[in-house]
Amino acid sequence: MLRKTALITGASGGIGLDLAVLAARDGFDCVLIARNEKKLTELKNVLEKRYQIKAYTFAADLSQADSVSRVLTYLDEQELTVDLLFNNAGFATSGRFAEIDPSEDIDSIHVNVVALTELTKRLLPGMVDRGFGRILNVASVAAFMPGPYMSVYYATKAYVLSFSEALASELDGSGVTVSCLCPGPTDTNFFNRANITLPFQSMPSHLVAFAGYRGTLKGKRVIVPGASNRAMVSLAKFLPRRLLTELTGRIQDPARQEQDTTEEDLAYSN
Ligand SMILES: NC(=O)c1ccc[n+]([C@@H]2O[C@H](COP(=O)([O-])OP(=O)(O)OC[C@H]3O[C@@H](n4cnc5c(N)ncnc54)[C@H](OP(=O)(O)O)[C@@H]3O)[C@@H](O)[C@H]2O)c1
Numbered sequence: 001m002l003r004k005t006a007l008i009t010g011a012s013g014g015i016g017l018d019l020a021v022l023a024a025r026d027g028f029d030c031v032l033i034a035r036n037e038k039k040l041t042e043l044k045n046v047l048e049k050r051y052q053i054k055a056y057t058f059a060a061d062l063s064q065a066d067s068v069s070r071v072l073t074y075l076d077e078q079e080l081t082v083d084l085l086f087n088n089a090g091f092a093t094s095g096r097f098a099e100i101d102p103s104e105d106i107d108s109i110h111v112n113v114v115a116l117t118e119l120t121k122r123l124l125p126g127m128v129d130r131g132f133g134r135i136l137n138v139a140s141v142a143a144f145m146p147g148p149y150m151s152v153y154y155a156t157k158a159y160v161l162s163f164s165e166a167l168a169s170e171l172d173g174s175g176v177t178v179s180c181l182c183p184g185p186t187d188t189n190f191f192n193r194a195n196i197t198l199p200f201q202s203m204p205s206h207l208v209a210f211a212g213y214r215g216t217l218k219g220k221r222v223i224v225p226g227a228s229n230r231a232m233v234s235l236a237k238f239l240p241r242r243l244l245t246e247l248t249g250r251i252q253d254p255a256r257q258e259q260d261t262t263e264e265d266l267a268y269s270n
Contacts, residue, residue: 010089
């Protein structure tokens with residue numbers, strides 16, 4: 001039987017690394033993509049040794065316009081076809097939109113939206129021809145609401161959810177399914193990179209990845225891991241949009257977070 005191949009973006013850490021472990025454990029060869037080559041090579045070595053699969057690494061900065069073309073060229077050179085595509089790489093900027101470095105916001109749109117769309121566009125036709133494929137796009141609970149002080153990030157994830165659901169509908173009956181994973185706060189490097197404190201209630205990355213992986217293999221359209229995240233998403237669907245936006249803004253307001261920290265610090269010093 002021909003071995004199947006999974007391509008995972010953002011495989012150097014967090015949810016992507018855990019998705020790669022799950023795919024390798026099931027016997028899929030893995031193409032690991034992220035910027036950090038050293039971490040990818042470490043993961044490749046572990047996966048090949050532990051699960052007797054073949055892993056390939058390709059270091060790429062997905063914010064760069066030619067990155068997806070370079071990935072495609074690499075796949076051709078290695079004569080690889082992709083059966084499972086995990087569009088997981090992503091990052092957030094935080095703060096007042098007017099004050100965030102423009103290049104950071106634009107880079108995040110490239111990674112979260114453009115690279116995800118381009119990889120899907122370039123790999124989907126082959127899946128449709130072969131009559132089999134599984135695509136997982138990683139969005140967030142942020143996809144269900146506007147997010148003041150993380151406005152671009154929330155908007156990119158709304159795109160990912162809308163795009164995934166629409167594509168899943170177009171592909172009905174084709175043998176190719178599209179799933180969208182919408183995690184709530186998850187314990188990874190994500191918050192560090194976004195310069196925000198990890199919320200008190202966060203899920204372990206491997207549980208989030210497992211829910212996404214299992215849902216993808218089953219062809220589930222939208223996967224929200226964790227009961228409290230599902231409750232939040234349900235509430236978001238019913239609240240008036242403006243109220244929802246104000247509430248999210250209050251939680252994420254950097255001035256408010258600073259004030260909370262100061263009060264907390266004072267309580268400790270008393
Ligand atoms: N953690 C959460 O609370 C949470 C909640 C909801 C949704 N999500 C989503 O889950 C996905 C995975 O995030 P995570 O939580 O696992 O965060 P993470 O630990 O920071 O991992 C992010 C991954 O994306 C890769 N990446 C970032 N920028 C990249 C770029 N320019 N080019 C190529 N790869 C890039 C990183 O690799 P390199 O740094 O090596 O490039 C890393 O492998 C993201 O789409 C995120 O938006 C996370």
